[in-house]
Structure formats: structure tokens, C-alpha cells
Amino acid sequence: MNNMESIQEFYHRVPQANASALSLNNAGPGHFNVFTRASCFQKTPYIRRDFYKVSLIIGTGKLYYANKWILIDRPALLFSNPVIPYSWEAASDDQQGWFCLFTESFIQPYERKETLSESPLFKIGGDPVFFINTQQLQDLSGIFQKMMIEIASSYPHKYDLLRNYLHLIIHEAMKMQPAESFERQISASARITALFIQLLERQFPIDTPENALVLKTANDYANSLSVHVNHLNRSVKETTGKTTTDHISARIVKEAQALLKHTDWNIAEIAYSLGFDYPTYFNIFFKRHTGLTPGEARSVAV
CATH class of the missing domain: 2.60.120.280 (Regulatory protein AraC)
Known part of the structure; x- marks a missing residue:
């Protein structure tokens, strides 16, 4: 999985x-x-x-x-x-x-x-x-x-x-x-995981640079679901084999790639819309997950 x-x-x-x-x-x-x-x-x-x-x-x-x-x-x-x-x-x-x-x-x-x-x-x-x-x-x-x-x-x-x-x-x-x-074979872990993934998907797509991501961390999602973050992490890992942070990061990367390819927003606007306080943080995050800088990824997509 x-x-x-x-x-x-x-x-x-x-x-x-x-x-x-x-x-x-x-x-x-x-x-x-x-x-x-x-x-x-x-x-x-x-x-x-x-x-x-x-x-x-x-x-x-x-x-x-x-x-x-x-x-x-x-x-x-x-x-x-x-x-x-x-x-x-x-x-x-x-x-x-x-x-x-x-x-x-x-x-x-x-x-x-x-x-x-x-x-x-x-x-x-x-x-x-x-x-x-x-x-x-x-x-x-x-x-x-x-x-x-x-x-x-x-x-x-x-x-x-x-x-x-x-x-x-x-x-x-x-x-x-x-x-x-x-x-x-319903379990409490499966139910919590399903709710988490559904909530994650509802954050996207991002329509405008001003419509910044609200839920950014595992703790944010845990608070929204009214569960302890450790319980959420344990449930998601048990059900999917991935951590809560893995899911969040993968979805942010996917959205970043779509924004780089399909919009003319500058990289700073994309960074802020995805919840990053500084474009530099976004650059480091994106390269760690894709091997490319956002600028390089945009050039390849053109």
C-alpha cells in the first residue's frame, strides 16, 4: 500500500x-x-x-x-x-x-x-x-x-x-x-485514517495565492479530528504503512507540481499558498522530495 x-x-x-x-x-x-x-x-x-x-x-x-x-x-x-x-x-x-x-x-x-x-x-x-x-x-x-x-x-x-x-x-x-x-474488517484505526485522508484531500486544489493551506502539520489534522496526534499517527501508519507527515508532504508536493506546471504564480506565491513562511523553506522541501528545485521543475514542465 x-x-x-x-x-x-x-x-x-x-x-x-x-x-x-x-x-x-x-x-x-x-x-x-x-x-x-x-x-x-x-x-x-x-x-x-x-x-x-x-x-x-x-x-x-x-x-x-x-x-x-x-x-x-x-x-x-x-x-x-x-x-x-x-x-x-x-x-x-x-x-x-x-x-x-x-x-x-x-x-x-x-x-x-x-x-x-x-x-x-x-x-x-x-x-x-x-x-x-x-x-x-x-x-x-x-x-x-x-x-x-x-x-x-x-x-x-x-x-x-x-x-x-x-x-x-x-x-x-x-x-x-x-x-x-x-x-x-472495520477498525478504529481504519476509520480515523479514512477521515484524515478525506480531510487532507479537501484542502486541495488551491485556487488562488491568497487561499493559503490551513492544515499543515499532523498536529493540525489531529486537532481538527479531535484526536491526540500520537493516536492519529499510529492509526495512519498501521492502516497505510506511511506516516501522517508522509501523506501530507506527498500531497503538498503533488499540488506544488500542479501549480508550477499549470499557473503563472511566482514561486514565492506558490510557497505561501502551500503554507510555507519563506520561499527558501519551500525550495528546500521541494528539492528534498523531488530532487529538483521549484524553478527547475517549472522549466522541465514547460
């Missing part, structure tokens, strides 16, 4: 999933792709991915998701997010269906203000599996088949259409009842 797989790493691991060599920003501000599940391995690693994924599973197997597992023994729709680790272990050779992956920036311009991680289908603590009936299978299969046709087309507005197809799948799922047959 210590690793997070990027889209680029996913394509390296499963090269047949990106046979068309789509760029990581193929859909304007984000990335979108759709494949048949024939691209999948029978068993996938138990890690987090830094993208969202919607799968229509036709085949049997076991899904390991956060602190749960569920037997998939009939057609199902699965929603996964970058926060929660998961893996798939096929129980039958016959694995059919489709899946699409996308970044939040692909769908965010058309979403309400809250992030996808706060939506009913992708939120922490939600149930991500929906078992579907024959009619739903037929309808959803049709949408995925249209996606497959569209991703290969030359229509100039195809990603707008693909976004609409994705929304249609999301709305169809929101009308369903989630699966309730999870074997739960």
Missing part, C-alpha cells in the same frame, strides 16, 4: 491498454481512455492509482478494496478512486466487459464544486460495487461500446461526448443500490 501507480506506469505495466499511444493530456485539461477487460491481467497489484476508474465486470473474481473484500459472482459495476488501494483476483478464465480511466481534471469542469472524492460513488467509506440486472447490463454495455467507437473516431468533439457517456454511467449507478455483501 506504499505505492501509487500513475497512468504512465499503468500503461507501462499494461502496454496493450494504450495501443494508440494517447498522450497523458489527450482530453484537453485531463486524460481519458477506455478498453476492453481483455487488457487486464488475472491478478492486479494491491496499490492505489492516481486516476479514477469505472469498470463493467463480466466474469467472476474477488475484489480487495481498502479494508474489505467482496466476491464478484455476477455482472457488476465498479468505481475506484485514487485514495483507496484495491486489487482484483480473477476466479474464472472468462473475463469480459470494459473499463475506462480518467483524471479528475477531465471531468471536474462539468462537476459541481466538490471533488469527485466527495461524490456518492467515489467517496471514502462508500461502497464501490453495484451488482446489475440483465437490462442494466445491456444498457451499460451499450454505453461502453459507444465509448470504444468514439475513442477511435476523428470527431473533433469526441471527448465532450465521452464525458457525457461517463456522466450517463455515473447517473445510472446513482439510481442503483450499492452492494451490501462486503466482508468488513
Whole structure:
């Protein structure tokens, strides 16, 4: 659970999933792709991915998701997010269906203000599996088949259409009842960790240089969650294998990289927005975690 797989790493691991060599920003501000599940391995690693994924599973197997597992023994729709680790272990050779992956920036311009991680289908603590009936299978299969046709087309507005197809799948799922047959292994540590990660994600993205990061340390998060910092640190380490500070630092680095690449804010503005009192502190922090200074990282991103 210590690793997070990027889209680029996913394509390296499963090269047949990106046979068309789509760029990581193929859909304007984000990335979108759709494949048949024939691209999948029978068993996938138990890690987090830094993208969202919607799968229509036709085949049997076991899904390991956060602190749960569920037997998939009939057609199902699965929603996964970058926060929660998961893996798939096929129980039958016959694995059919489709899946699409996308970044939040692909769908965010058309979403309400809250992030996808706060939506009913992708939120922490939600149930991500929906078992579907024959009619739903037929309808959803049709949408995925249209996606497959569209991703290969030359229509100039195809990603707008693909976004609409994705929304249609999301709305169809929101009308369903989630699966309730999870074997739960809920612990106090898991609950506190889920709350911490959710609170961490809510601090981002940073919209303006004046909208500075409020929660910066493990102690800040512990106070917000009304728990002792030692208890928070112990719970997060036990559940994820990483310290609270590791999670906070990784998220700040990710936001810093996005701000360096996608805004014209100067480095001092970025430093202050991320909660650093002085740009020098930010420079030292960023280089320690990336091997580059913020200026070097911005030059590479251009």
C-alpha cells in the first residue's frame, strides 16, 4: 500500500491498454481512455492509482478494496478512486466487459464544486460495487461500446461526448443500490485514517495565492479530528504503512507540481499558498522530495 501507480506506469505495466499511444493530456485539461477487460491481467497489484476508474465486470473474481473484500459472482459495476488501494483476483478464465480511466481534471469542469472524492460513488467509506440486472447490463454495455467507437473516431468533439457517456454511467449507478455483501474488517484505526485522508484531500486544489493551506502539520489534522496526534499517527501508519507527515508532504508536493506546471504564480506565491513562511523553506522541501528545485521543475514542465 506504499505505492501509487500513475497512468504512465499503468500503461507501462499494461502496454496493450494504450495501443494508440494517447498522450497523458489527450482530453484537453485531463486524460481519458477506455478498453476492453481483455487488457487486464488475472491478478492486479494491491496499490492505489492516481486516476479514477469505472469498470463493467463480466466474469467472476474477488475484489480487495481498502479494508474489505467482496466476491464478484455476477455482472457488476465498479468505481475506484485514487485514495483507496484495491486489487482484483480473477476466479474464472472468462473475463469480459470494459473499463475506462480518467483524471479528475477531465471531468471536474462539468462537476459541481466538490471533488469527485466527495461524490456518492467515489467517496471514502462508500461502497464501490453495484451488482446489475440483465437490462442494466445491456444498457451499460451499450454505453461502453459507444465509448470504444468514439475513442477511435476523428470527431473533433469526441471527448465532450465521452464525458457525457461517463456522466450517463455515473447517473445510472446513482439510481442503483450499492452492494451490501462486503466482508468488513472495520477498525478504529481504519476509520480515523479514512477521515484524515478525506480531510487532507479537501484542502486541495488551491485556487488562488491568497487561499493559503490551513492544515499543515499532523498536529493540525489531529486537532481538527479531535484526536491526540500520537493516536492519529499510529492509526495512519498501521492502516497505510506511511506516516501522517508522509501523506501530507506527498500531497503538498503533488499540488506544488500542479501549480508550477499549470499557473503563472511566482514561486514565492506558490510557497505561501502551500503554507510555507519563506520561499527558501519551500525550495528546500521541494528539492528534498523531488530532487529538483521549484524553478527547475517549472522549466522541465514547460
